Amino acid sequence: MKKFTHLLKKELRELVTKQLVISLLFTMALFYFIGNITKQEARKAAGSQKISVLDLDKSDLSRSLLGALAAAHFESVPVAAADSAAAVEACRKGATNVLLVIPAGFGASVAGLDPLKIETYAYLRNFSIMGVRRSEIVKAVLGAMNEYLSNNVIKERLPDIDPAALKNPIKTRDFVLIRDRMAEGTASSITGIVMSQGLLIPVILMMMIIYSSQMVISAIAMEKQDKTLETLLTVPVSRTAIVAAKMLAAGIVGLLSAGIYMLGYKSFMSGMTGDMQAGAAGQSVAAKLGLTLSGNGVIVLGISLFLAILCALALATILGVLAEDFRSAQNLIMPVVLLVMIPYFLTMFTDIHSLSPPVKILLLAIPFSHSFLAVQNMFLGNTQAVLFGMLYMLAFFLVLVFLAGKIFSSDKVLTMKLSWKKKKKLNF
Amino acid sequence: MGIVLKVEHLKKRYGQLEAVKDVSFEVNEGEVFALIGPNGAGKTTTLRVVATLLTPSDGTVTLGGFDLKHHPEKFRERISYLPEEAGAYRNFKARRYLEFMARFYADTAEKEREFLQRAESICGLGARLDDKVGTYSKGMVRKLLLARALMTRPALTILDEPTSGLDVINSLEVREIIKRYAREGISVLLSSHNMLEIEYLSDRVALIDKGLILDSGTPAGLKEKYHAENLEVVFRSALR
Numbered sequence: 001m002k003k004f005t006h007l008l009k010k011e012l013r014e015l016v017t018k019q020l021v022i023s024l025l026f027t028m029a030l031f032y033f034i035g036n037i038t039k040q041e042a043r044k045a046a047g048s049q050k051i052s053v054l055d056l057d058k059s060d061l062s063r064s065l066l067g068a069l070a071a072a073h074f075e076s077v078p079v080a081a082a083d084s085a086a087a088v089e090a091c092r093k094g095a096t097n098v099l100l101v102i103p104a105g106f107g108a109s110v111a112g113l114d115p116l117k118i119e120t121y122a123y124l125r126n127f128s129i130m131g132v133r134r135s136e137i138v139k140a141v142l143g144a145m146n147e148y149l150s151n152n153v154i155k156e157r158l159p160d161i162d163p164a165a166l167k168n169p170i171k172t173r174d175f176v177l178i179r180d181r182m183a184e185g186t187a188s189s190i191t192g193i194v195m196s197q198g199l200l201i202p203v204i205l206m207m208m209i210i211y212s213s214q215m216v217i218s219a220i221a222m223e224k225q226d227k228t229l230e231t232l233l234t235v236p237v238s239r240t241a242i243v244a245a246k247m248l249a250a251g252i253v254g255l256l257s258a259g260i261y262m263l264g265y266k267s268f269m270s271g272m273t274g275d276m277q278a279g280a281a282g283q284s285v286a287a288k289l290g291l292t293l294s295g296n297g298v299i300v301l302g303i304s305l306f307l308a309i310l311c312a313l314a315l316a317t318i319l320g321v322l323a324e325d326f327r328s329a330q331n332l333i334m335p336v337v338l339l340v341m342i343p344y345f346l347t348m349f350t351d352i353h354s355l356s357p358p359v360k361i362l363l364l365a366i367p368f369s370h371s372f373l374a375v376q377n378m379f380l381g382n383t384q385a386v387l388f389g390m391l392y393m394l395a396f397f398l399v400l401v402f403l404a405g406k407i408f409s410s411d412k413v414l415t416m417k418l419s420w421k422k423k424k425k426l427n428f
Numbered sequence: 429m430g431i432v433l434k435v436e437h438l439k440k441r442y443g444q445l446e447a448v449k450d451v452s453f454e455v456n457e458g459e460v461f462a463l464i465g466p467n468g469a470g471k472t473t474t475l476r477v478v479a480t481l482l483t484p485s486d487g488t489v490t491l492g493g494f495d496l497k498h499h500p501e502k503f504r505e506r507i508s509y510l511p512e513e514a515g516a517y518r519n520f521k522a523r524r525y526l527e528f529m530a531r532f533y534a535d536t537a538e539k540e541r542e543f544l545q546r547a548e549s550i551c552g553l554g555a556r557l558d559d560k561v562g563t564y565s566k567g568m569v570r571k572l573l574l575a576r577a578l579m580t581r582p583a584l585t586i587l588d589e590p591t592s593g594l595d596v597i598n599s600l601e602v603r604e605i606i607k608r609y610a611r612e613g614i615s616v617l618l619s620s621h622n623m624l625e626i627e628y629l630s631d632r633v634a635l636i637d638k639g640l641i642l643d644s645g646t647p648a649g650l651k652e653k654y655h656a657e658n659l660e661v662v663f664r665s666a667l668r
Binding site: 003006010013014226227228230231233234235236237238410414415 | 476480481482483504507509510518519520528
């Protein structure tokens with residue numbers, strides 16, 4: 001145990017370099033910075049929106065319309081122009097992104113139930129998510145105006161009828177069912193919660209697997225490149241301890257790195273999706289449907305993630321033996337990346353039950369798939385599937401560790417290599 | 429003088445290729461035993477087998493009564509191996525590297541200190557021991573590695589081309605270190621292309637070619653047997 005701890009410290013010392021610490025801190029700061037900016041932009045978008053208005057009508061109705069817009073959190077900025085062309089030019093470099101032109105005679109035309117057309121101009125100043133979202137303001141403005149006008153007309157013509165009851169005569173009570181659980185609410189109200197829990201965990205897992213695997217492969221490749229492996233293999237310590245120390249060190253550093261990355265990533269994502277999160281009502285519906293992780297659920301999920309990482313580390317150890325040097329180690333990470341990306345995207349964008357049997361078998365043969373599916377399965381109460389996945393990953397890990405141990409205890413640790421270069425003559 | 433290492437009919441195959449066909453020799457206590465031969469003769473493979481890096485295809489290798497196939501861990505406790513192209517961890521300070529290696533062999537802190545003091549004395553790197561290995565020249569790295577190999581005073585030190593790639597001055601210094609420690613009773617198994625080096629360092633040599641031992645004996649005895657002035661001529665005559 002003393003020798004193992006000694007080896008582990010050495011591996012950690014080699015992995016935790018100044019470059020790694022600086023890179024992690026920089027990435028975290030970058031995520032935090034971008035997240036904060038995005039959050040501010042989202043808040044601006046969710047707050048009162050400024051729109052430019054050229055009111056050529058100046059009737060009571062047009063003034064009332066602008067009042068209705070103010071009630072719907074739109075701030076009208078009057079434009080001093082003689083016609084719409086001049087107004088478009090005036091707003092071109094302005095601070096607002098939407099121009100509304102109410103034509104002369106609009107009030108009278110509405111009274112005659114043949115309204116003149118209101119012109120809207122949307123300035124697309126960039127194609128970022130926030131920039132494109134601003135163009136949606138036009139729709140919202142028109143919606144608010146139509147709502148106001150139609151309500152007014154109904155009140156005038158049918159004073160005893162509630163305009164809302166007339167426009168939406170069908171009332172619904174919405175229920176959501178998940179297996180044997182049911183709760184009152186709409187499916188869309190819980191989407192935010194499920195997305196936030198279901199999206200973040202696979203991203204953490206993907207990053208952890210790739211990061212830790214990269215470290216193990218590189219650690220073994222560097223030992224080969226720096227010609228230190230042969231010496232290490234002749235010191236009085238078991239080969240299993242050498243392999244285990246490398247795997248554990250990469251796991252620890254991978255876990256810490258992923259944790260640091262995720263802090264930054266969470267800050268970034270909260271900025272991106274903060275306004276899309278479900279409210280308290282959605283939380284309540286999700287809880288009734290069992291779409292929140294209990295204490296035991298978190299433990300099971302943690303074990304599932306841990307097993308996936310162990311599988312990745314064991315696989316990376318074997319791949320690391322194939323590496324000749326640090327450069328070839330960069331190529332050898334590709335199989336791990338593919339084995340992570342395939343289940344990551346398939347589980348995110350498709351329903352596994354709708355896949356054809358060969359694809360489904362292939363997907364389930366990849367150990368990481370079971371961790372990606374674990375959250376969904378736990379939400380859906382498929383405990384057996386989660387447990388099967390965990391057992392499969394454990395078996396996969398044990399087989400890989402057995403293979404890695406065999407390789408490290410044999411000549412293969414020195415003779416096995418995957419080279420893209422022309423074969424060189426062996427020197428005895 | 430007891431036998432430290434005994435190699436009997438050692439064979440090593442890589443698939444169809446027979447790198448070592450039949451090699452037998454013994455290394456006695458306090459003796460420097462050298463394998464000399466051209467590239468591809470099987471020197472490094474033999475040394476790697478004794479160092480527990482490769483498993484023998486056939487034959488037996490025993491060290492201090494322990495059989496290599498069954499007790500490789502006992503071998504590792506008793507040997508120290510310096511490969512031809514060895515390196516040290518570049519991000520480590522040299523002193524930290526020696527500490528790291530010493531801890532595998534030392535049972536107590538006192539023993540560890542003893543190993544480190546010996547290593548400092550062997551390598552003669554002084555204050556440079558507090559610098560990172562990455563800043564070292566090839567000669568300095570070799571001295572550091574030689575110090576690492578000798579500091580524990582193992583039952584058998586295996587040195588593969590110990591002066592390979594070094595300049596004249598560094599080669600001389602490394603040879604002096606090996607000679608000094610050999611005089612103090614350390615057993616050494618050595619391989620080299622450099623016949624002068626072998627003649628200077630070795631008590632006995634074995635001539636190896638194409639995986640077979642052609643002949644063995646003391647340098648003086650072999651020179652007399654083949655009526656040769658030096659080991660190069662001995663080797664050429666033995667090949668005929």
